[in-house]
Amino acid sequence: MINPIEIESFSQKISVQRVLGKVVGSKQFPTVIALGGIHGNERAGVNALLKVFETIRSEKISLKGNFYGISGNINAISQNIRFQNVDLNRIWTKEQLLKLYLEEDDLDEESKEQKEIYHIIKNILETEKGPFYFLDLHTTSADTQPFITISDSLNNRKYSANFSIPTILGIEEYLDGPLLTYINEFGHIALGFEAGQHDKEVSVDNCVAFLWLALVAAKCVRKKDVVKYRFYKHSLSMFNETQDFYKIDFKYTIKPFEEFKMIEGYKNFQEIQKNELLAYSNNQELLAKFDGKIFMPLYQKKGDDGYFIISRLSRFWLTISRFLRKLHMHNILKLLPGVTSQKKKPHTLIVNPKTAKFLATEIFHLFGYRKKVLKKGKLYFIKRDRKVSEFI
Ligand SMILES: [Zn+2]
Numbered sequence: 001m002i003n004p005i006e007i008e009s010f011s012q013k014i015s016v017q018r019v020l021g022k023v024v025g026s027k028q029f030p031t032v033i034a035l036g037g038i039h040g041n042e043r044a045g046v047n048a049l050l051k052v053f054e055t056i057r058s059e060k061i062s063l064k065g066n067f068y069g070i071s072g073n074i075n076a077i078s079q080n081i082r083f084q085n086v087d088l089n090r091i092w093t094k095e096q097l098l099k100l101y102l103e104e105d106d107l108d109e110e111s112k113e114q115k116e117i118y119h120i121i122k123n124i125l126e127t128e129k130g131p132f133y134f135l136d137l138h139t140t141s142a143d144t145q146p147f148i149t150i151s152d153s154l155n156n157r158k159y160s161a162n163f164s165i166p167t168i169l170g171i172e173e174y175l176d177g178p179l180l181t182y183i184n185e186f187g188h189i190a191l192g193f194e195a196g197q198h199d200k201e202v203s204v205d206n207c208v209a210f211l212w213l214a215l216v217a218a219k220c221v222r223k224k225d226v227v228k229y230r231f232y233k234h235s236l237s238m239f240n241e242t243q244d245f246y247k248i249d250f251k252y253t254i255k256p257f258e259e260f261k262m263i264e265g266y267k268n269f270q271e272i273q274k275n276e277l278l279a280y281s282n283n284q285e286l287l288a289k290f291d292g293k294i295f296m297p298l299y300q301k302k303g304d305d306g307y308f309i310i311s312r313l314s315r316f317w318l319t320i321s322r323f324l325r326k327l328h329m330h331n332i333l334k335l336l337p338g339v340t341s342q343k344k345k346p347h348t349l350i351v352n353p354k355t356a357k358f359l360a361t362e363i364f365h366l367f368g369y370r371k372k373v374l375k376k377g378k379l380y381f382i383k384r385d386r387k388v389s390e391f392i
Contacts (some may be wrong), residue, residue: 002116005078009043010204014050016077018116020069021053024221029129031066032220033121034211036137038089038179040076041300044195045137048207059227065220066128070120075109080303084109089136090175092182094392121183125391133159133218134183136189137207138189140302144268146206146240149192150185152370153384154325157245157318159189162217163210163239167245168295168310173250173370175305187388199353209235223368245313247365250289251308254298258282260306266297272309279306321366325385330367 004017011032020036036045049069049344055061068158071077073088085108092114100107100115107115145165150156152169160167171192172181178225180190196203209232215221216229223229237243254260261280272278278297288309293309324330335340338355342348349369361372369381
């Protein structure tokens, strides 16, 4: 086990260990598992989790379900850095997890952290009762109002609709190996919560508010037992952006050795126009490819997602896609020329790039498929909606 650490975070001395808290509820279901600090410089989630467990204890709040708090990259948290060798939130793939077994003695810092987190999650999934709700608490380098990120499955969407804040769909299509995408593959509900800027105290308050609302929405705690419920609800919904769903239209990826500099002062969700100067890459201007809203502009050294451009999804699209998926209409896609599926991988469609060009990625999104991977000249689309299966 990685040793617990003592740090000063948001003017508080806190002790960070792998399991930050655990409460067994009277009914023992559902089970809510919240993570803080998977990025070590994002400490607000850790502070918030400790606060919530302290409130449960001091106010003797009785829970219906179980509630776990887990800390992320303890070594990076102790140094207040995003990660040491590799981003702990970009290595959740089957290949990497296999490596943890094969190279047991020679693991780098993040693999050691990953191994502990993996076993704790697996143990919870095997011993506790579902449904399981995973919450991953983050903060951002740019100033932002709180928002949620999810893989586009209907159960995630339904849970996310409980919070009066914007939700970004399908971010996993642009990121490799985030923890929540891995969790989603086994059919569990998983929400990423971005609370605000890394060093602002309000980010801790936002995480606390979100955790309580999330526990109530999951029916892990009764609303009447959360005295400040209305205050929490209000404090998260007083921002400009209302509870809309957004799609990602573009991501700027920073290449190795590239010198990237975002233009100062962009706030998350700020409107931008086509051809607006957004950043410099090796002293060359980077202009917006189209109108939209800027999302997650990068104002720190570590990380290779420069910025995203997002746009609002219409109610019409959300309703249609929900109906199509509920009626299992996605099977129609399999009948199209150039689209095949494998018995072994029922959630994957293998698509001839020519067909994909004709059909447009949007169609696959509508039916609940995400993440194109080009392998041996074929595109792979993976369905996000799925039944709960054994965690491996
Ligand atoms: Zn983060």
